[in-house]
Amino acid sequence: MAIAIRALTGEDEAGFAEEAARGTPVLGLLAFLADRLGATDGSHGDAAASLTAGEAQALALRLRAAVLDGPMRVAFSCTMCGEKLDLALDPLSLLVSGEGGSRTRTIGAFRLTFQPIAVADILAAGAAATPREAALTVLDRCVSATDAQDAAIAPSDLPEDVLEEAAAHLLALEPQAETVIACACPTCNAALEAVLDPAQILAAELSAQARGVYAEVLAIASRTGWSEQAILSMPRLRRRGYAAALVGA
Numbered sequence: 428m429a430i431a432i433r434a435l436t437g438e439d440e441a442g443f444a445e446e447a448a449r450g451t452p453v454l455g456l457l458a459f460l461a462d463r464l465g466a467t468d469g470s471h472g473d474a475a476a477s478l479t480a481g482e483a484q485a486l487a488l489r490l491r492a493a494v495l496d497g498p499m500r501v502a503f504s505c506t507m508c509g510e511k512l513d514l515a516l517d518p519l520s521l522l523v524s525g526e527g528g529s530r531t532r533t534i535g536a537f538r539l540t541f542q543p544i545a546v547a548d549i550l551a552a553g554a555a556a557t558p559r560e561a562a563l564t565v566l567d568r569c570v571s572a573t574d575a576q577d578a579a580i581a582p583s584d585l586p587e588d589v590l591e592e593a594a595a596h597l598l599a600l601e602p603q604a605e606t607v608i609a610c611a612c613p614t615c616n617a618a619l620e621a622v623l624d625p626a627q628i629l630a631a632e633l634s635a636q637a638r639g640v641y642a643e644v645l646a647i648a649s650r651t652g653w654s655e656q657a658i659l660s661m662p663r664l665r666r667r668g669y670a671a672a673l674v675g676a
């Protein structure tokens with residue numbers, strides 16, 4: 428997917444903050460931003476739900492690289508010794524390409540057909556009471572199965588071992604669907620894996636930064652007399668440059 432993403436302006440940042448304040452879920456915020464910045468090719472419209480999970484993750488990583496500078500910071504604790512790790516990651520280095528496996532597979536006596544997980548499937552699973560129920564919701568939506576007699580069977584009625592293999596295959600189908608980083612703990616040397624949600628990270632970063640927009644507009648306007656609209660429509664970097672120059676002046 429070749430996309431050209433224009434620079435972020437204060438209008439975008441303020442719009443994003445207002446959207447977030449309305450309680451729009453993270454994937455909705457991602458779609459909002461992608462549409463504003465022209466990062467979607469139009470084929471998806473505004474329906475983030477129609478993206479596959481991998482497409483949504485890739486979109487979040489590309490947006491992150493395009494609109495904010497510097498590395499993406501990820502903090503988590505070592506599961507063995509509790510050491511706090513703070514990693515600086517290049518979002519584009521987390522992009523993975525390629526398909527992970529076949530759409531059809533025979534497991535035991537069952538013939539299974541797989542559909543990559545879509546954002547809509549994740550949202551549907553969000554209503555589940557337990558992780559197991561959530562997994563079954565996704566499997567029921569993304570996998571169709573027939574038994575040895577060629578009769579359709581609901582994935583949730585499959586034997587446990589078949590179900591487990593089906594779940595693993597479904598996750599592997601789209602490698603980008605789960606963004607995983609692997610590293611060693613600097614203190615105890617344990618091999619660690621962490622699952623990241625790039626959309627969540629981007630939304631948190633933008634929400635934190637949006638707070639500064641109003642202060643910058645106010646500071647620049649009071650010194651220069653420029654209109655709010657003129658300041659908000661500047662590319663973010665230029666506005667921040669003026670604001671920084673004011674502090675130094």
Ligand SMILES: [Zn+2]
Pocket residue numbers: 505506507508509510612613614615616617
């Ligand atoms: Zn450790």
